[in-house]
Amino acid sequence: MPQKKLIFNKAQMDEAIDRIADEIIAEFKVTSTNSNPIALLGIQRQGVPFAQRLSAAIKRKTGSSPLEGILDISMYRDDFGLRKTLPVIYETIIPFDVDDCNVIIADDVLASGRTIRAALDALTDYGRPRIIRLATLLDRVCNEYPIRADYAGLHYKAAHNRKIVVEFEESNGTDGIFEKHWDKGGDYKE
Amino acid sequence: MNITWTRKDLLEIYDLTAAEIELILDTAEEFKKVCQRNVKKVPALRGKTVVNFFVEPSTRTRISFELAEQRLSADIINMAGSSSSLTKGETLLDTIKNIEALQADIIVMRHSAPGAHEFIARHTKCGVVNAGDGAHGHPTQGLLDIFTIREKFGSLKGLNVSIIGDILHSRVARSNMWGLLKLGANVTFAGPATLCPREFEEVGVRVCHNLREALVGADVVNLLRIQHERQHCGFFPSTTEYNQFFGLNNDSLKWLKPHALVMHPGPINRDVELSSDIADGERSVILEQVSNGMAVRMAVLFLTAGVL
Numbered sequence: 341m342p343q344k345k346l347i348f349n350k351a352q353m354d355e356a357i358d359r360i361a362d363e364i365i366a367e368f369k370v371t372s373t374n375s376n377p378i379a380l381l382g383i384q385r386q387g388v389p390f391a392q393r394l395s396a397a398i399k400r401k402t403g404s405s406p407l408e409g410i411l412d413i414s415m416y417r418d419d420f421g422l423r424k425t426l427p428v429i430y431e432t433i434i435p436f437d438v439d440d441c442n443v444i445i446a447d448d449v450l451a452s453g454r455t456i457r458a459a460l461d462a463l464t465d466y467g468r469p470r471i472i473r474l475a476t477l478l479d480r481v482c483n484e485y486p487i488r489a490d491y492a493g494l495h496y497k498a499a500h501n502r503k504i505v506v507e508f509e510e511s512n513g514t515d516g517i518f519e520k521h522w523d524k525g526g527d528y529k530e
Numbered sequence: 531m532n533i534t535w536t537r538k539d540l541l542e543i544y545d546l547t548a549a550e551i552e553l554i555l556d557t558a559e560e561f562k563k564v565c566q567r568n569v570k571k572v573p574a575l576r577g578k579t580v581v582n583f584f585v586e587p588s589t590r591t592r593i594s595f596e597l598a599e600q601r602l603s604a605d606i607i608n609m610a611g612s613s614s615s616l617t618k619g620e621t622l623l624d625t626i627k628n629i630e631a632l633q634a635d636i637i638v639m640r641h642s643a644p645g646a647h648e649f650i651a652r653h654t655k656c657g658v659v660n661a662g663d664g665a666h667g668h669p670t671q672g673l674l675d676i677f678t679i680r681e682k683f684g685s686l687k688g689l690n691v692s693i694i695g696d697i698l699h700s701r702v703a704r705s706n707m708w709g710l711l712k713l714g715a716n717v718t719f720a721g722p723a724t725l726c727p728r729e730f731e732e733v734g735v736r737v738c739h740n741l742r743e744a745l746v747g748a749d750v751v752n753l754l755r756i757q758h759e760r761q762h763c764g765f766f767p768s769t770t771e772y773n774q775f776f777g778l779n780n781d782s783l784k785w786l787k788p789h790a791l792v793m794h795p796g797p798i799n800r801d802v803e804l805s806s807d808i809a810d811g812e813r814s815v816i817l818e819q820v821s822n823g824m825a826v827r828m829a830v831l832f833l834t835a836g837v838l
Contacts, residue, residue: 412560415572420836428534428553429560429838465569 343521347504348494353477356493357390360475361397363491364401367473368442372403372510378442379407380475383459384414384430386448387488388509407441409434417460438467448506450476450492455487477506478517535833538649539658542667542706551709552830555677562786562825562833564601575604577636577833579760583625584661585641590832591661592670599767607634611641611794626650635838636831654802658832664697670830671795672705672822676713678815679750681822686713692744692756692777693719695754695803697726698765702795703754707735712835720744724765741776745785752793753778753803769802779805783813785838791815 347354361400364370368378378398382391388410399405414427445459460463463469479492494517498504503520507513533549543551564572580599584592587610599606609629611617616625622641629637637655639647644666652659662668676686683689691710697703697719710717711734718736719726720743728737736746745751756772766772778792792813793803800806809816 413563415560415574415832417574420574427830429557432560432563461573465572466567 344505345519346516347496347519348478348517352494353515353517356477357393357397359491359493360477361394361401362471364394364444364475365398365402370398370402370404370406374402374404377407378444379409379436379438381409381411381434381443381445381463383445383447383455383457384412384432385505386508386511387411387446389510390448390475390506392510393508394475396445397514403521406444407436409436411445411459411462411517412456413458413462415422416462418454418458424438432462434466438463438469440468440470442471442473443469444473444475444491446475448476449478449480449504450474450487450489451480451482451484451504453482453487456487457485480504536837538656538659538834539647540778540830540836541647541651541658541660541711543669543672544564544667544704545676546709546712547710548714549776551673551676551712554673554826554833557829558673558677558719558822559824561601561828562738563820564828571601571603573603574832575599575602577605578838579605579607579633580631580636580638580831581607581609581634582592582612583609583611583629583637583639585614585616585622585639585646585775586662587612588640588661591640591823594820594823594838595659595661595670598831599825600637601824602828602831603836604636604831622646623650623653624661625833626654626656630654630656636835653717655838657838659830659834662701665701666704666732668705670704670823671825672707673830674819674826675706675793675795676704677792677822677826678707678799678806678819679715679791680713681818682815683749686715689715689749690747691715691717691750691752692748693717693752693754694741694744694778695725696722696756696765697721697730697754699757700754702752706752711735718744718748721754722766722772724761735749741778741782742785745778746783747787748790750791750793751778751786752795752797755797755799769799773802776804777801778804778808780807783808786813793819797820806810 380391380395382388395406412430412432414429474488475491476489477493479495505518638659640661644664647660693703720738723739794816
């Protein structure tokens with residue numbers, strides 16, 4: 341049987357998202373009449389519900405709605421052709437002008453930093469943001485690339501042969517963060 | 531999307547499942563957005579080499595492929611049949627083996643012999659993309675036509691698509707036919723009896739030899755050029771007569787539904803199969819087809835390169 345261990349529950353996720361929202365509000369001085377807006381850019385796929393949760397939390401606390409976008413990084417990966425399965429390209433929607441914007445990239449898990457490296461390349465092809473920050477719900481503290489999260493909700497060190505899976509009610513039916521094993525073929529066990 | 535692409539080659543739409551066709555179209559939608567950005571380039575195929583080998587001449591398809599490859603950051607070599615060693619007696623297979631020995635990753639080929647691509651795909655590790663083989667297939671043209679229709683109508687299911695003209699010599703008609711049928715559209719072929727054989731009825735195409743019959747009830751009309759270069763005997767008396775019987779003009783346009791699209795794979799022979807004002811009119815999506823072609827070719831190259 342596949343092994344799937346719950347490492348953080350819904351309450352811990354909610355608390356972490358709440359805390360990140362507070363940190364963003366403090367840094368960018370977000371108020372209901374803020375004239376210097378921030379944009380939350382969720383990375384496909386699980387960064388998208390994370391960004392939406394963050395956005396909702398910021399709106400609840402300040403009355404101000406951040407701009408929202410979705411970024412897919414498949415065209416910018418550095419392991420094209422090296423993976424066993426081909427990356428499927430998901431939708432990118434950036435309905436705001438990136439130039440001079442304060443963009444917060446949101447992804448569910450920060451591991452090696454390779455996804456974020458690709459996201460920075462992709463984002464700068466859309467324009468020239470004023471500030472780019474990185475928010476992650478869970479930081480695996482891998483430190484492989486010189487990329488660190490500006491806002492990290494949770495920290496969890498896991499061995500390389502483990503996968504951390506974040507599930508959101510919106511996309512998976514329930515909230516929770518799980519640790520899973522790789523099988524010998526290199527594919528994830530569900 | 532729960533489908534994974536596993537093909538190193540794109541030989542004909544006939545080989546693809548409906549889900550694979552939809553995957554190409556969905557992928558192309560994202561590449562179309564890339565083409566509309568300020569920075570129209572992504573690094574997806576960085577380090578890959580694509581050889582465009584056009585044994586049969588082409589301008590629009592070659593340029594479209596070339597630009598698609600550049601926008602994917604691939605390295606490109608262009609070879610024409612007339613300037614290759616084929617003219618010195620080298621076999622096609624030897625030429626391909628030489629290209630492979632140069633560590634090329636993908637060969638985009640146009641060839642006059644039907645099935646040439648299937649043959650070389652069996653003998654090379656390179657990905658092979660069919661850019662037209664005789665009157666047999668032109669899958670990226672079929673896919674871009676279907677992409678354009680899907681973009682306008684949302685789905686192909688139940689749509690009536692009429693393809694009119696020189697069906698006999700048309701690889702575009704054949705590639706369209708396979709894709710349209712797989713996605714649930716109703717296909718009609720129309721043209722002079724000499725250029726529109728009844729054999730297509732066997733795979734579920736409606737064949738007629740009357741323009742009005744083809745236009746009434748059609749959601750899409752795709753007009754084809756008379757391929758004089760492939761005709762070695764008189765299939766009809768004159769282009770003037772062809773125009774009178776099968777040309778789309780303002781009179782015959784009235785038979786179409788008000789929302790119907792007018793398509794043409796190009797090059798157009800104005801006022802033969804299509805009158806100028808309709809070609810340039812509001813129902814025409816001919817230039818959108820050209821733009822979409824690049825997005826579809828980027829998608830095909832991206833997917834096939836990912837398997838290599």
